[in-house]
Amino acid sequence: MKKIIFTAIIVFGLGFAFASGITPTYVYNAPGVATGIGAKLLCSSRYVSGLSPEQSFDDLVQYSSILQYLDVDYDPSARTVTTSLFGLSSTTASHYPGLGCYTDYDGFEARANADLQPMPVFTSRWPHGTRVETINNDMQRQLDAMVSGDNGNGLNTRALLVVKNGDIVAESYAQGAGPETPLLGWSMAKSLMSVMLGNLAYRGMLDVDEAPDFDSWTQDERADIRIRDLLTMTDGLDFSEQYNPGDDATAMLFTEPSASGYAIGRPALHEPGTQFNYSSGTANILSRIYFNRTGGTLADSLADYRQHIAGPVSFQHAVFEPDARGVFVGSSYFYASARDWARLGQMMLQGGVLNGERIVSADWVTQSTRPNNSGNQKAYGYQWWLNSGNARPRWPDLPADAYAAQGNRQQSITVIPSENLVIVRLGWTSGSYPINDRIAEIVEALR
Known part of the structure; x- marks a missing residue:
């Protein structure tokens, strides 16, 4: 069904696309770019940010409607994501602990050979560590209301943080x-x-x-x-x-x-x-x-x-x-x-x-x-x-x-x-x- 839809898009859309200034170069490169952005962003969203596959895909397709037609294959054991588009292009991105994700290319092994230990996490006060004891209740309520209002209006705010005089006074x-x-x-x-x-x-x-x-x-x-x-x-x-x-x-x-x-x-x-x-x-x-x-x-x-x-x-x-x-x-x-x-x-x-x-x-x-x-x-x-x-x-x-x-x-x-x-x-x-x-x-x- 996806191939039929894509064929229809190509057949009926190219004439309009060219008339609208979309060039053959655009059409030629679109599959590779689509699978490239798909594999890279989905891999990082899932394995670096820890977001769900569903939220990761929802974020991705905001960039272009064509991305909704990607076939996506997660391999949790290998921590890879492979995307393909109607057999025209396929791209795999791999996750390396501490280095994140990037597209795999034959002959490029720099990331695979890297030895990375995790950065230490401290329990001291921010900004040195993770402990925050300086929240201003009034500012916190205002920030919470801002984030809630943003997301009620479809703005997708995920973090809002305020530092005043060197202290975190609110974070939502x-x-x-x-x-x-x-x-x-x-x-x-x-x-x-x-x-x-x-x-x-x-x-x-x-x-x-x-x-x-x-x-x-x-x-x-x-x-x-x-x-x-x-x-x-x-x-x-x-x-x-x-x-x-x-x-x-x-x-x-x-x-x-x-x-x-x-x-x-x-x-x-x-x-x-x-x-x-x-x-x-x-x-x-x-x-x-x-x-x-x-x-x-x-x-x-x-x-x-x-x-x-x-x-x-x-x-x-x-x-x-x-x-x-x-x-x-x-x-x-x-x-x-x-x-x-x-x-x-x-x-x-x-x-x-x-x-x-x-x-x-x-x-x-x-x-x-x-x-x-x-x-x-x-x-x-x-x-x-x-x-x-x-x-x-x-x-x-x-x-x-x-x-x-x-x-x-x-x-x-x-x-x-x-x-x-x-x-x-x-x-x-x-x-x-x-x-x-x-x-x-x-x-x-x-x-």
């Missing part, structure tokens, strides 16, 4: 999530990757004004790109952040064994430093820089991340997924609990220090939250979105010094230094989310 969870549930942050991983590059700079292993060490860039105009340009997404590379089959972002994330390799191969389009272009490819290039500077293997980069980032920040329930090449997918695939995401924001709020340890320099935090010099989108720092820098504020009802990590499905860590405040929102919203209104309401209540 729904839809199968709890304080220990690692949830996908999508592009909030970019902000973490910025911190990881900042840690290299703090340790004297990186200078933002130097060129990345990619041999393929030395022979053309890409030789003029500096790490600072990558951090502010003004590198000038030709990369499409559209999420249609055949576009760069979908090819990189769902059909390629090396996300960073795909991005490094993109040609130059603009002079570096002149044009902002939001690019998940750029974030994965930063991941490759981290990979190269910390030893050039998954084992080396993983050990460095655990020693200098995850350990000092005290991530308790977090997984940073590498691709089949063994490089962290710094654009997209960091799963963490709301409390862990809040730790990242609190570290930035405290000028680069958390749990008594300096992660990045105070100057790095300043540079990260300063507008860039592009001609088209200045309200973006080192992989952080800024409220100021453009002609109008991004969030009109929030203080000018607010900045945020943001991700698909309306994930956010909002940091407001003038209010000594960090707010984390995690969920699965397919449309817009009233983040300005929600945070303004929380700010006013705390005042």
Whole structure:
């Protein structure tokens, strides 16, 4: 029956699709992208976040109606998920404890050979440990009402957490999530990757004004790109952040064994430093820089991340997924609990220090939250979105010094230094989310 339905879609839909601007490239790539996104997201949702197969599939099909026709095979003993689409394409993603899921590719064994021990979980007070004793009852009731209202309106909020003056004063969870549930942050991983590059700079292993060490860039105009340009997404590379089959972002994330390799191969389009272009490819290039500077293997980069980032920040329930090449997918695939995401924001709020340890320099935090010099989108720092820098504020009802990590499905860590405040929102919203209104309401209540 599914094949009959699909055949009907193809026969009756192609003429309309081509007339509507959907190209043969789109149609050719659609099956591979569909099974790629299906296997990857279902695997991580089930084996990293621990969500049910039913909820995982409901989340997946929000991206495209064609995904409802996927055949899905879970193998709990092997911890794999295989998806197929009418025999046109089949993809398997495997789960590795501590490393999460990624699509399997022949000849790529970096993840299988990794030796990973779990990060310790502490019973000390947050942000070092898991103990929270600072809940404000009035704020808690307000947060519970917000989450209930969100989900009554179909916004799928799963975690909402508020940190005021360094303490968690309220946290509310729904839809199968709890304080220990690692949830996908999508592009909030970019902000973490910025911190990881900042840690290299703090340790004297990186200078933002130097060129990345990619041999393929030395022979053309890409030789003029500096790490600072990558951090502010003004590198000038030709990369499409559209999420249609055949576009760069979908090819990189769902059909390629090396996300960073795909991005490094993109040609130059603009002079570096002149044009902002939001690019998940750029974030994965930063991941490759981290990979190269910390030893050039998954084992080396993983050990460095655990020693200098995850350990000092005290991530308790977090997984940073590498691709089949063994490089962290710094654009997209960091799963963490709301409390862990809040730790990242609190570290930035405290000028680069958390749990008594300096992660990045105070100057790095300043540079990260300063507008860039592009001609088209200045309200973006080192992989952080800024409220100021453009002609109008991004969030009109929030203080000018607010900045945020943001991700698909309306994930956010909002940091407001003038209010000594960090707010984390995690969920699965397919449309817009009233983040300005929600945070303004929380700010006013705390005042």
